[in-house]
Structure formats: C-alpha cells, structure tokens
Amino acid sequence: MNTRPIGIFDSGVGGLTVVKEIFRTLPFEEIVYLGDTARLPYGTKSPETIRRFSLENVEFLMRFKVKMIIVACNTASSTSLDILRDKYKIPIIGVIKPGVVKATTITRNNRIGVIGTYATIKSRAYEKEIKALSKDILVFSQACPMFVPLVEEGWVNGDITLRITKKYLSKLISKHIDTLILGCTHYPLLRPVISKIIGQDVKIVDSASSVAEEAHNILTALGALRKSSKTPNHRFFATDAVENFVKIGERFLGSKIKRVERADYV
Amino acid sequence: MNTRPIGIFDSGVGGLTVVKEIFRTLPFEEIVYLGDTARLPYGTKSPETIRRFSLENVEFLMRFKVKMIIVACNTASSTSLDILRDKYKIPIIGVIKPGVVKATTITRNNRIGVIGTYATIKSRAYEKEIKALSKDILVFSQACPMFVPLVEEGWVNGDITLRITKKYLSKLISKHIDTLILGCTHYPLLRPVISKIIGQDVKIVDSASSVAEEAHNILTALGALRKSSKTPNHRFFATDAVENFVKIGERFLGSKIKRVERADYV
Numbered sequence: 001m002n003t004r005p006i007g008i009f010d011s012g013v014g015g016l017t018v019v020k021e022i023f024r025t026l027p028f029e030e031i032v033y034l035g036d037t038a039r040l041p042y043g044t045k046s047p048e049t050i051r052r053f054s055l056e057n058v059e060f061l062m063r064f065k066v067k068m069i070i071v072a073c074n075t076a077s078s079t080s081l082d083i084l085r086d087k088y089k090i091p092i093i094g095v096i097k098p099g100v101v102k103a104t105t106i107t108r109n110n111r112i113g114v115i116g117t118y119a120t121i122k123s124r125a126y127e128k129e130i131k132a133l134s135k136d137i138l139v140f141s142q143a144c145p146m147f148v149p150l151v152e153e154g155w156v157n158g159d160i161t162l163r164i165t166k167k168y169l170s171k172l173i174s175k176h177i178d179t180l181i182l183g184c185t186h187y188p189l190l191r192p193v194i195s196k197i198i199g200q201d202v203k204i205v206d207s208a209s210s211v212a213e214e215a216h217n218i219l220t221a222l223g224a225l226r227k228s229s230k231t232p233n234h235r236f237f238a239t240d241a242v243e244n245f246v247k248i249g250e251r252f253l254g255s256k257i258k259r260v261e262r263a264d265y266v
Numbered sequence: 267m268n269t270r271p272i273g274i275f276d277s278g279v280g281g282l283t284v285v286k287e288i289f290r291t292l293p294f295e296e297i298v299y300l301g302d303t304a305r306l307p308y309g310t311k312s313p314e315t316i317r318r319f320s321l322e323n324v325e326f327l328m329r330f331k332v333k334m335i336i337v338a339c340n341t342a343s344s345t346s347l348d349i350l351r352d353k354y355k356i357p358i359i360g361v362i363k364p365g366v367v368k369a370t371t372i373t374r375n376n377r378i379g380v381i382g383t384y385a386t387i388k389s390r391a392y393e394k395e396i397k398a399l400s401k402d403i404l405v406f407s408q409a410c411p412m413f414v415p416l417v418e419e420g421w422v423n424g425d426i427t428l429r430i431t432k433k434y435l436s437k438l439i440s441k442h443i444d445t446l447i448l449g450c451t452h453y454p455l456l457r458p459v460i461s462k463i464i465g466q467d468v469k470i471v472d473s474a475s476s477v478a479e480e481a482h483n484i485l486t487a488l489g490a491l492r493k494s495s496k497t498p499n500h501r502f503f504a505t506d507a508v509e510n511f512v513k514i515g516e517r518f519l520g521s522k523i524k525r526v527e528r529a530d531y532v
Binding site: 044045046053148155163 | 304312315419430
C-alpha cells in the first residue's frame, strides 16, 4: 500500500494549491492529480451534477491504484464526500473539515466568516461542520462567484478587483468576524486584496495546508506513508487541452509543471 | 419534413436570445432547445473539447428528428460548424456569418470591431468571414472573458461593470471602428453599457436577429417551413439541474419558460 500514489482532483487548477502543500509536508509521496478543466467551474452547478462528475473523477483516479483520495475542491467536498465514501473503501478527505478545525481553533470572538462559490455556500457544509465542533460559534457566509473568473483572468489586484471584493465583503465586515475561511481553492490568490478589505486583524484561513496535515495524519495512522526516498514520479491530468492547464496551473502550484496528460473519459 | 422541429443548442442560456428572435420571425416553427449547462462555459475551453461537446449536443437533438440545427453559441460556431456539417445531412447554421453579413453591410468606414470569448477571438472566425466578404475591411478583435460571469451574476450595469467594460474596450476605441459585433450571445444584455463606453455613434450588431432571418431563408428555399398554425409545442432541455436554467433563462428569452427537461447524456 505504501508505495501507491495519492489521488487528488479538483474542477481545474485550484487544487494545485493543495498539491503544493503536500509536496512540502509529504515530500516522498507520489501524486496523481486530475483537473476536470473540460467541465469547470463546479461552483455554479447543481449538487447532482457535481456528484456525478466527482464519481467519474474518482473512477479515473482509481485506475492508478491510489491509496487515498483528496477532494481538493471545496464545491465537490461540500456536496460529494458522502457518496464517494459510500462507494470506495480507501480514505477520502475533503478540504472543508481541515479548514474548519483550523478556524475554530483560531477564533477568539467565536464569529467566523466563510466565502466560497454559490454551490459551496448553498450547501451550508462549512456551517454544519463548524456547528458540529462548537454550537457557540456564529457563522456568516457569502458567495463570491466573480472571484474565480477574476483569478482565471489574472486580475488579482487593481481597482476593479478591489471594488468587487469590497462589494462581496461589505456584509461580512459589519458582522465583526475575527476569522475568515477562504472556502475555494482559487481564493488564496486574492488573499492580499481580501485581507486589505476585510481588515488586517481578521485572520485568514485557507484549507490547503490543513489538508496536507490531515493527509499526513491519516497515512501515518494507517502505516501507509511512502518510505522510499526515490524521487516520486508525479502525474498531472486534465480533461480539456493540456496547454491551458500548464499556463494557469503553474501560478497555483508555484513551480514548473513539466508535463500534463489528457484524461480521456470526458 | 416541414412539421419537424428546429434544433438549437448553446453552452447555456445565451442561445435563448436566438430563440426569442425565431419566435418573432418564425412563429409557427417548433423548437427543441438544448443548453449544455453542466459543462458551460465553452469560451475558455479548447477547440477540440468544444467540438466534442458540439457533436454530442447535436446527436442529442437528432433524437427529435430536427430538420435544421442552429448553433446558437458563438464559441461553438467558430470551432465546430465544419465537423458538424461533415457528419449530418440537415442544414446547420451558426451565429458568426449572419452577424458578419449585417456588420459588413452597415459599416461606412470599413473598420469593424469584434468582441467575444477567448475561444471565439482566438479562432479568428469573424475575421476570416469578414475578409471572405471584403478584403478592404479592417477587423479589430478583443476577448472579454469577464463579460459572461458579469451577466450570469446579474451585474449588467453599475460602476464595476462600467470599469470592466472600459478596460476591455479601450483598445477598440482607439481604432475608430464604426461597427461593433457582439460575438457572444451573453453580450446583448450588456448592450447599454457597451454602447455607453464605445460611443453612441458606433453601431452595435448582435447575431440573434440575423440568424432568425437566415433560418427563414433556408427553410423557405427548401420548402420546409411549418405551415400548420397549430400552436407549436416547444421543448427546452438542460444538461445540469433545470431550476437554474429557468431562473436565468427567462432573462434571455424575455418571456416565461414553463418547463425544462433534463438531458441525460452528460
């Protein structure tokens, strides 16, 4: 089991922020990454469609005999974890819970804000996870559907981005939150402008690093960590043409992507 | 043949602007509309993926024995018409050429602007069609990828929309065009703000009405117009959940949508 790779999927390149943290936390592990770029975004679509796509994505990753699945997409995590766990025996982790654990530990005034896609916010997945940990915490949520297109267009600062951010966050500001969860893997790229608008004193939580820790904990508990110090042979797949994936993906991964392969099932 | 419906597809609800014009121009014709809402948008994806999706969409519409296909999506029209015409015997019309014919007729200074998605602009489909009609016309193109999310978010006016429009159109303004083609079925909803920025003296062409005229001409030539004055029984299909389709779709159609069915092939 321990030499098998970890399978990670996202609707696109956003999940590469999780891969980046896995590289740091678990440098010997081998990754098979899948970005469903032909059908992105997921955040504006219905739970039933997102679940169907998630099942197909995991089915593809299972071809590589992965030992664990990381759902590195908040929208898919908020809608599809149950159905995936019902179907597959290997551990499946999402990006919601690790972020929630971190945020509930950090908050001092018990007022947490959550931003994400329409589908994520509508699912109330963050709210449910937070309430399960502590009934005393108040959660304030806001969908920010323009954030993904902004990041994909590369407009991560400047006047227009500042105004859109202000428009989305104005309600959260009035709620006096002290912690804000970035509930979408695209949002860390907007972190500077989000922090500027929400206030430097509000702590910002993104899930990527917490997920890597959770993956580490689970693999350790199962005795399934890869011991080999042989350089892992990571593989990256996309359902749409691979050129676009490389171009935008490197911004998320923070390093070079040598080769991307076309996943053939879409 | 003449009692058979017309099949129309788009990546989402934008093509309903074409349906609206068909209702006006060809009130006796029956429509089967398909919005590929599970996989939208097309405009940021690769030609090969768009072609694959287009083929699947037409295959679905063929189940209804349609007598004509209208590709009511500029991105799909700019990439997939040839492959569709190779495969199917019925007439297949797109939204590029009708808009081009109109624009080349209207222009006085032979300087035409085109705005559209990344995929449409990159395909140079408008440029090629215009050059085929007249070598003297200069074409200036600009991709405006934030326009679709703006429309879907319902931000069709206001300060943010004005600034984004200004940012995209500033280069076109410096080219002194006298005619601007809206090369995406979402853009007519931004027409007021686009007109304000580009200048009231620049004539704006959207394809929807020209396409309806072309459909009329072809069906007339083939003797395939529906003669029955029985109320047509239009059908609307979406590949994602149908609720979202109705909500946004009515804005594009400009009238009520009674019922949308789930297309099951995605």
